[in-house]
Amino acid sequence: METYQDLSRLVSPRSIALVGASDRSGSIGARALENLMDHSDFKGDVYLVNATKPEVAGRKAWPDVASLPSVPDTALVAVPAEHVLAVLEQCGEKGVRFAIILTSGFGEAGEEGKAAEQTMKEIVARTGMRIYGPNCPGLTNITERLGFTFSPSFRHDLRGGPVGLATQGGGLGRNVLQAMDRGIGVALWSSSGNEVDLQVSDFIHYMADAPDIKVIATLLEGVNDGRKFVAAVQHAARKGKPVVVLKVGRSEYGRKAAQSHTASITGSAEVNSAVFAQLGVVEVDDIDELIDTAWLFARGMPRQGGALAIYSGSGGTAALCADMVGNAGLKLAEFAPETLAVLRDALPSYAAIDNPIDTTTAVMAKPELARTCLQAVCNDPSVSLVLLPQALEYGDITKLAADITADVQKESPVPMLPIWMSERQGGAYKVFADAGLAPVRSISKAVKAVERWMGYADWRARADIDFKPLMQTAARPVADVPTRALSEPEGKAMLRAAGIAIPVSRVAATLAQARLLAREVGYPLVAKVVSEQIQHKSDVGGVVVGIHDDAGLEAAWESIHTSVKRNMPDARIDGILLEHMAAPGGLEILIGVSRDPVFGHILTFGLGGIYVEVFKDVSRRMLPLSATEAEAMIREVRCFPLLDGARGKPRRDIAALTALLVKVSDFVVAHGDHLVEMDLNPVWVGVAGEGALPLDAVIVMEQGEGGK
Missing domain, CATH: 3.40.50.261 (Succinyl-CoA synthetase domains)
Structure with a gap:
């Protein structure tokens, strides 16, 4: 469980020390002092620290943190890089809760800076003081008008x-x-x-x-x-x-x-x-x-299944906006009869009222019509948001329309989103800004924002808010830990033990043994080289498929040994894996697991074989997977119609594939502390009822788990 310290005394301290306070114009210490004393509304105690001056900008200064008369909640550090560590040591010893380091020249500047940052971490561990930065512009609490920053723009950004x-x-x-x-x-x-x-x-x-x-x-x-x-x-x-x-x-x-x-x-x-x-x-x-x-x-927060209204005084603008809404897969609202009645009564007969709305130039002659129409649209029960594309700046006319829009928004149950398309900004733009409507600068940008806004409602509807990723419980990856790629028989044995269906297979050490095992496994066969030194067997001629009899088996045995010795003469061949071939006509799928250094084990699903590299059509998830999330992964890829029976093709066994993904997830959970990566490629997926079988398996573990 991750722990977080209460940051309230950093965001809103009762007292603060500015270390490196200066009255030298343009310096970081001077700008920080100006923001703190002149442009902030800070009501707590302020202590100025300057190593050479007893007074700064007419205020008393102390020579160092150790000499301060009391312990400040926060220290704002604005001294040169070579003095920062000494200041932090004093702050930690004094009992300061937080230090904001404005100074640059640390981890971003090379090895010496990285070493200094390591010392900072040691100070945190030893004293309990928390460090914010270094190499940062500070902290800005606009709600309380507090600027712990050297930015000359603080006074304007409030x-x-x-x-x-x-x-x-x-x-x-x-x-x-x-x-x-x-x-x-x-x-x-x-x-x-x-x-x-x-x-x-x-x-x-x-x-x-x-x-x-x-x-x-x-x-x-x-x-x-x-x-x-x-x-x-x-x-x-x-x-x-x-x-x-x-x-x-x-x-x-x-x-x-x-x-x-x-x-x-x-x-x-x-x-x-x-x-x-x-x-x-x-x-x-x-x-x-x-x-x-x-x-x-x-x-405003979106609701699932919401729809949009488009309101404009230009037919072409409304049509362009509707195009982009449609191309994004968003939905235009169907107005209720009472909404249409209001629009029909208010607008001329040649206006478009059936969403998108084109009011025509009628509202220019009678701007109050806009109030009536907008109120009706905003109150329509199927509307979640109203797009207002503004193609032109018409001076006072546009400003009056903006005034009405801002006024209607105060009572509207849904947001209105102005889209300011003109390069010319006049009074209307300022009205929108002052009303907090924040006009978007293009239709495409507005549609993107709305698409993401509504997509969040869809996510909320299906999300498992209490999902606990495997990364929260599995051991953290350790750098430079030796790893070992399991042989295919070893890997498949582990998968089989985990309840994952695997084709029948045996390993033969000699050709005579291969003949006997072939009858046990059953023709047709695929033969694969078994060697700890070889992961990608096809690349060295280590795979032969379509073996139907003993003669074919003997030829395959000779071919594999000859090809491997030619391509990898130093590889030790431990045997030949004989595996019953899957039925023809299966679709090849990839299921892969990698251990990301930041987010832990990630499962990847997509088309198998070479297609994953060519089309990069995959879905990814953190683990563990539920059956619902596994099926969502399958349906998410662009190639899903191939699984779902596109153009008369048979529908694949999606239920078996879903179950396989969940079992793979369970396998990773069981071995999460040591599993580095796993590649099941290809996975054979038959038609509905025939199942899903991994035909090849590469599993890499940390040394000591799953093998020697």
Whole structure:
């Protein structure tokens, strides 16, 4: 069970020491002092620490933390890197609860900086003081107007609201705050930098409990502790607070940039995305999408099966918006008769009233018609959200319509989402922003936000909120532990013992023995080389299929030995595995398990053979799997119609495949402390009633488990 410290005295301290306080214009210490004293509404005690001056900016200063007259809750550290460790030692000895390290030049700067960070961890372990940073812009509590930061923009970024923002880097986090200019409001921004101690996960967990926060937006460069992250986002889900994430470092270029920036573990993009989706974390692709999506959640929670209304004064704009809604698989609402009656009475006969709505230019002549129509649409029982695409800026006319929209929104049971398509921003844009409607800058961005918003309702409806991932109970992976790939007979024996159906097979050490065993196994056969040195048997000519008689068996025996000796002369052949061939016409599927260093064991499902590499059509899950989740994995892949009987083909045994996935999951749970990876490829899937059989199995264990 992951534990989290109460961060309330970091977010809202009763007293604070600014170590490195300065009156030198432009310095970090001076900017931090200005934000704290001039632009914050801090009512607690402030202690300034300066090693060379008894007074800073007209206020008394102390030479060091040790000489302070009382113990501050938090220390804001703004001294050069070479002095930071000494300051932290004094803070820890003094009994300071939290230290915010603004200074850079640590883990992101090389080996010497990493060594300093290790010392910081030792200080935390020894004193109990928690460290935030280093290499961070500080902490901003906008609800209470507290700026523990050196940012010159703090004074301008003070629009409060229900979004909690947890980031690692500072620049993109500040970018989110500056979206306040189009109407979003933020309660708290944490930017945890190199995360020597406190991590993004600590703040997600804190924000999940914070009464002034409805939704959590996070910018991740990497996840340093997968267990803690999973526990934090699950806590947020149980509290009914969506987590929206933008993950940086999804390409090789991005990974390198993220590592040099905050020295984070970026992880596999595919695994990260799979974990996010499984846990209901809403993943976005860009910074404006993070803002749009988070703010939509802040304005209202979606309901499952909801539908949209499109309201515009331009027929072409309404049609374009409807196209994008349809292409995204979203649903337009069917208006109730009473809604249609209001629209029919208010608008001219040539207006389109049957969703999407085109009011035509009638509302320009009579703007109050917009109030009547919008109220009717917002109150329609089938409408969950109203899209308002605005193609043009018409000065006072547009502003008046925006005033009416903002007024109607105050009483509306559903959110209205303005889409500001014009490059020209006038008074209407400001009206929307001031009303907290945060206009989105394109139809495609708006539809993406709505798609994710509504998708979260679907996830909530099917989610197991109390799901306990195997990673929370299995042993943590240890670097550089020796591993061993089990032979195919060994691996299949383990699977068979776990109740997984495996084709009948035997291992022959000699050709004479092979002839006898062939009759026991039964023709037709497949013959495979058995060697600890060979995992990919086909690559060295170590597999022969379609053996129907003794003559074919003798030829296969000779072929395998000759090919293996030619391709891998140093490999020791321990025997030949003889296995009864599956019936023709089966579909080949891949089931793989890998142990991700951040999120633990991940199961992958998709087309088998070479297709998984070509099409990359797979689904992934953390384990353990329920039967419901296993079937969802199967239905999630694009190739599912092949399993479901596309174009007259027979339907495959999906029930047997589902049961196999669950048994594989159970196998991994049983061996989770030592299982490194497993590859069942191909898995033969017959038609309904014929079953699903792993035909090949590669299992890699830590040394000492499952073998020598």
